[in-house]
Amino acid sequence: MITIAVDCMGGDHGPQVTLPACRQFLDLHPDAELLLVGLPASLAAFSHARARVVAASEVVGMDDPIEVALRRKKDSSMRVAIQQVKDGAAQAALSAGNTGALMAIARYVLKTLDGIDRPAIAGQIPNAKGGATTVLDLGANVDCTAEHLLQFAVMGSALVSVLSDNENPTVGLLNIGEEAIKGNEIIKQAGELLRAAGLAGDLNFYGNVEGNDIFKGTTDIVVCDGFVGNVALKTSEGLATMIVNFLKAEFSRNAFTKVAAVLAYPVLTALKKRMDYRRHNGGALLGLRGLVFKSHGSADAxxxxxxxxxAYDAARHQLLDRVQARIAHAAPLLSGADAVVAPEAVASTNL
Amino acid sequence: MITIAVDCMGGDHGPQVTLPACRQFLDLHPDAELLLVGLPASLAAFSHARARVVAASEVVGMDDPIEVALRRKKDSSMRVAIQQVKDGAAQAALSAGNTGALMAIARYVLKTLDGIDRPAIAGQIPNAKGGATTVLDLGANVDCTAEHLLQFAVMGSALVSVLSDNENPTVGLLNIGEEAIKGNEIIKQAGELLRAAGLAGDLNFYGNVEGNDIFKGTTDIVVCDGFVGNVALKTSEGLATMIVNFLKAEFSRNAFTKVAAVLAYPVLTALKKRMDYRRHNGGALLGLRGLVFKSHGSADAxxxxxxxxxAYDAARHQLLDRVQARIAHAAPLLSGADAVVAPEAVASTNL
Known part of the structure; x- marks a missing residue:
């Protein structure tokens, strides 16, 4: 039996969205059970043989500062969900709440794995090959050293090998293409570390990639710092939204275009599906001593x-063990990372 | 009369593309003349009353290292074109060649403006409002201080006010959205500097924006370091390419979808036009003592x-004077930037 602790209160919509999703999930996964964490009154209407409510008396707001989430709301649904993982009552936790708070609480409650300085958020972006490119970090770490990028590469490799049955996924290092103004010092050092890790059999390093390679699907994994990853993700979400809205407006412009829209329906549906970020919802917080997943805050059911x-697939395939094994294997290369962490770089999530 | 020096040899296609474009441009602009810079043999076939050839004996290759472009090819078409601006023979230069080489040569030949440490590349990205968002830097500077970002904001404001008749364009600072892991120290400092510049009347600062705001058109200008800007640009180009290819493939799948494509033609044409990066081709190298523009290397005519x-609009509207006036106005805020330039950050273009 796989048990997942769900922060039912998180996200823009709370139980309205999380509970219908839980029911559908339970119906499709007979070997899963859920711990529904939240305000009992909000969850009372839900009943399922493989779900039970775990009470929490507080909710982390989407705009709550990390300090409030961490120090004042000690009985929040987010924290109680993560505590279930810590206590061994659940194999993974999932929340659609405030990312900064989730990362800070997860790090405080679960701690990081040996050999990992900074947890990272790994997400999937749909690519031209019909699959998805795993990109990390998507926003947990705004300043990274070369060693952090190596840690991300190792953890991302473990994630993809577990979730996609691809034992040796390729890793690209996100860089910019202009000759001789190519990358900064950190990226150059990271390239050397990743190459060494590739030679040591710790990962399958492809080399540098550029922004467009995320969508080409040139590599299975793209590694970058959280600032760059977050910008890349949101930029592409912005473009996708612009295109969808444009097509909607143009196809409903007049009677002629409305007929065209009906005929083009299969194509437009296929496009919408291809560009549907919802299909790839669920970022992994990697580098912690427990599995935590993050849903988009605006997620629907x-x-x-x-x-x-x-979260279920990760738990079922022992993602945590796989990440730990990969890190242990890469340990000789990963050591020494601590020494080069800039103090300001960890301040935002440092406790 | 507006005179532009054109590096006819640059880009993936050289004179095959640049010469037809020059002819079309000349036919549409009776008050413009062109200096066609390149190998005389390659340009001999071209003849126009308002064009003359300026000979150059060398060509900077798209993969030439900066050192080669700068120190060995001293009679390259790229360098000779920029020299025309330096000598006052042309008001602006344009090249589709290697960006790194162009920036290095332009900086070496023309020098930077007082108050500017680092030139930046400003480009336009089409947005949902039907216009374009000006983004800088797009790749000239991989590490930037807060003061550099302020300089970019001031120069970008001058550019947009000249090219769009919008005297007071809004400026957004590209950041990531997560509360409390929001931005690194440099971005936080830049936010304070930009706010101060806004209060001093040097620019119209909107505040922080995220990646999706580039496409929303939330602000007229988005400021970021060159690494982030380059990734944002290439990521969105990658997504646009993926979508166009997807639609092509889906609409030619069978007889039914081919009929649908015919009916949907006006909508697809409109989409293609909206997403057409070619319409917004022509990045400005800002911060130099002369106007230099960069075309995409793969540009068609x-x-x-x-x-x-x-380049013509910028020259006609005295962009250089406008940039200088804006910089002079912002001088009290811009001073002191030199002191905080990290040595490794300028190494790649430092001579």
Whole structure:
């Protein structure tokens, strides 16, 4: 039996979205059970043989500062969900709440794995090959050293090998293409570390990639710092939204275009599906002593269910053990990272 | 009369693309003349009353290291074109060649403006409002201080006010959205500097924006370091390419979808036009004592002509004077930037 602790209160919509997703997930996964964490009054209407409510008296707001989430709301649904993982009552936790708070609480409650300085958020971006490119970090770490990028590469490799049955996924280092103004010092050092890790058999390093390679699907994994990853993710979400809205407006412009829209329906549906970020919802917080997944805050029930699936698959395939094994293997290269962490770089999530 | 020096040899296609674009441009602009810079043999076939050839004996290759472009090819078409601006023979130069080489040569030949440490590349990205968002830097500077970002904001404001008749364009600072892991120290400092510049009347600062705001058109200008800007640009180009290819493949799948494509033609044409990066071709190298524009290396004649138009508009509206006036106005805030430039950050373009 796989048990997942769900922060039912998180996200823009709370139980309205999380509970229908939980029901659908339970119906499709007979070997799963859920711990529904939240305000009992909000969850009372839900009943399922493989779900039970774990009470929490507080909720972390989407705009709550990390300090408030961490120090004042010690009985929040987010924290109680993560505590279930810590206590061994659940194999994974899932929340659609405030990312900064989730990362800080997860790090405080679970601690990081040996050999890992900074947890990272890994997400999937749909690519031209019909699959998805795993990108990390998507926003947990705004300043990274070369060693951090190596840690991300090792953890991302473990994640993809577990979730996609691809034992040796390729890793690209996100860089910019102009000759001789190519990358900064950190990226150059990271390239050397990743190459060494590739030679040592710790990962399958492809080399540098550029922004467009994320969508080409040139590599299975793209590694970058959290600032760059977050910008890349949101930029592409912005473009996708612009295109979808544009097509909607143009196809409903007049009677002629409305007929065209009906005929083009199969193509437009296929496009919408391809560009549907909801299908790939569910970022993994990697580098912790326990599995925590993050749903998009604006997720609907379909999207939240995909995040549940990802948490379930990760738990079922012992992602944590696989990450630990990979890190242990890469340990000789990973050591020494602590020494080069800039103090300001960890301040935002440092406790 | 506006005179533009054109590096006819640059880009993936050289004279095959640049010459037809020059002819079209000249036909549409009776008050413009062009200096066609390149190997005389390659340009001999071209003849126009308002064009003359300026001979150069060398060509900077797209893969030439900066050192080669700068120190060994002293009679390259790229360098000779920029020298025309330096000598006052042309008001602007345009090249589709290697960006790193162009920036290095332009900086070496023309020098930077007082108050500017680092030139930046400003480009336009089409947005949902039907216009374009000006983003800088797009790749000239991989490490930036807060003061550099302020300089970019001031120069970008001058550019947009000149090219769009919008005297007071809004400036957004590209950041990531997560509460409390929001931005690194440099971005936080830059936010304070930009706010101060806004209060001093040096620019119209909107505040922080995220990646998706580039496409929303939330602000007229988005400021970021060159690494982030380059990744954002290439990521969105990658997504646009993926979507166009997907639609092509889906609409030609069978007889039914081919009929649908015919009916949907006006909508697809409109989409293609909206997403057409060629329309916005022509990045400005800002911060130099002379106007230099950069065309995309893969530009076709239509795209190269757009870059010519931008160089022409900038020259006609005295962009250089406007940039200098804005910088002078912001001088009290801009001073002191030198002191905080990290040595490794300028190494790649430092001579």
């Amino acid at each position: 379909f999207a939240f269910e995909q995040a549940l699936n990802r | 239509f795209a190269f002509e757009q870059a010519l138009n931008r």
